[in-house]
Amino acid sequence: MxxxxxxxxxxxxxxxxxxxxxxxxxxxxxxxxxxxxxxxxxxxxxxxxxxxxxxxxxxxxxxxxxxxxxxxxxxxxxxxxxxxxxxxxxxxxxxxxxxxxxxxxxxxxxxxxxxxxxxxxxxxxxxxxxxxxxxxxxxxxxxxxxxxREKYSFHNIVAKSPQIRHIFEVIQRVSDYKTTVLITGESGTGKELVAKAIHFNSIRAKAPFVPINCGGVPENLLESELFGYVKGAFTDAVKAKKGLFEEAHKGTLFLDELGEMPLALQVRLLRVLQEEEIRPLGDTRCIQVDVRIVAATAKDLAQEVNKGKFREDLFYRINVLTIVIPALRDRKEDIPLLVDHFIERYNFRLNKKVEGVSPEVMHLFLEYKWPGNVRELENAIERAMVYSDTSIIRTRDLPPHIRTGLEDESAPPTSGLDMSDFSIKKSSKILERELIIKALDKTKGNKTKASHLLEISLPALLYKMKDYGLEG
Ligand SMILES: Nc1ncnc2c1ncn2[C@@H]1O[C@H](COP(=O)(O)OP(=O)(O)OP(=O)(O)O)[C@@H](O)[C@H]1O
Ligand SMILES: [Mg+2]
The missing domain is CATH 3.40.50.2300 (Response regulator)
Structure with a gap:
């Protein structure tokens, strides 16, 4: 070589x-x-x-x-x-x-x-x-x-652990069938990534992949989102709206956080799954839909059934094929690959030239329990790269709770801030970036409103977003 x-x-x-x-x-x-x-x-x-x-x-x-x-x-x-x-x-x-x-x-x-x-x-x-x-x-x-990377990646999923390599095989085998797939795993383990891999690896890849989060949405809104409505179906229905089932025709509907779906809607969902047709709110007609369902949940659905929060009949209808994604702490051999993968991603987004992490950082990463799984690892690397001004990420660039091996509860509210580093320049960069993320979150991405909240001009916000790799 x-x-x-x-x-x-x-x-x-x-x-x-x-x-x-x-x-x-x-x-x-x-x-x-x-x-x-x-x-x-x-x-x-x-x-x-x-x-x-x-x-x-x-x-x-x-x-x-x-x-x-x-x-x-x-x-x-x-x-x-x-x-x-x-x-x-x-x-x-x-x-x-x-x-x-x-x-x-x-x-x-x-x-x-x-x-x-x-x-x-x-x-x-x-x-x-x-x-x-x-x-x-x-x-x-x-x-x-x-x-x-090429050898160990599949549709953006990077892994070498036997557990995830086995999931790659399952995805290959089931993609082309219409079988409903249920993906379970702790938060941040990559459930949505697996759902996308199933869709984009299938003959449905050219049709839409439509995700919907079933948690945190009021019941009537979720219902109208899923099934659509005709004009005049309710007071605010000034014009007809296609439901997500129709949007996903020939493609895949990804029901994220299915465990959070209200019971009444579970009944309607079961009917659609059995009859393969939907009726928009206020409509007399039924519409045929050809949709593959992939669902995800961080909850134990069988337990939810026992508690009476999830319908047993829907559970059996959904639980045909289950993919269980293990927590990151149970497949530590994936950590070095993921670290490289995220460094490359954020080198591009933040326009940096970080080459890797120090052996001490890798040691801490392998010891840490990662309660937030891959997402937490990704965030830790992104923050460290904003924070660091050297080509190798060192322990001082990490949030304190990872350095001490404690889990996230012990982290200060602004967990990216390193209280033992006295550099005003570095700390204000981290703080500024976090405030921008929060303002954009609060204003649902509306940059003008976010700039008012932050009390800076819109051009200044746009410039800073570019600088901090927060675009898109
Ligand atoms: N094996 C992996 N390879 C590369 N990136 C990964 C992997 N697993 C997760 N990620 C990344 O981690 C982040 C979280 O993944 P994802 O959103 O799929 O998790 P999730 O299980 O749906 O989380 P939640 O339960 O919080 O919704 C994403 O940015 C995703 O790209
Ligand atoms: Mg998710």
């Missing part, structure tokens, strides 16, 4: 280096070492960071070697700008002063290495060689990760 990448580098041709230094003599010496027959690099020179950044944005380089002390802008400022601009070349800083703090600062910002002047040609070439090896390993790593 390693050879494969080395060969690829060679095919591309000579490796290119940009050298930025305000001293003509230093630039020339460095260029001399690098273009020698032994080294064999192509070198481009820049006399200051402005010129250097411009070149780095227009051309592609394998490495950039930049001095630190320069006018009008120093090498660290250049480094920050280059990282913000997403320049992928290895950046090696050099300085005439053996300042260890400065070197550490440069590495923290993202420098690949640091060398002191006067330059020793052997040392310079060694540093470049080491950077190249690291690039090869990173590429190889990304390649292997992509390969693993």
């Amino acid at each position: 390693l050879r494969k990448f080395c060969d690829q580098e060679n095919i591309v041709g000579k490796r290119r280096i940009l050298v930025i230094d305000d001293e003509y003599d230093v630039r020339n010496t460095v260029a001399g070492i690098l273009t020698s027959k032994k080294a064999g690099y192509d070198v481009v020179q820049a006399a200051n960071t402005i010129e250097g950044l411009d070149l780095a944005q227009k051309q592609s380089f394998d490495h950039i070697i930049s001095d630190i002390y320069m006018q009008p802008e120093d090498g660290l400022q250049f480094l920050k700008k280059a990282k913000d601009a997403g320049i992928s070349a290895n950046i090696i800083m050099m300085s005439g002063q053996a300042d260890i703090d400065m070197a550490l600062e440069a590495i923290k910002i993202g420098a690949c290495d640091f060398i002191f002047k006067p330059l020793v040609s052997e040392h310079l070439l060694f540093v470049l060689r080491r950077a190249e090896e690291k690039t090869i390993i990173l590429k190889e790593n990304a390649f292997l990760k992509a390969e693993i």
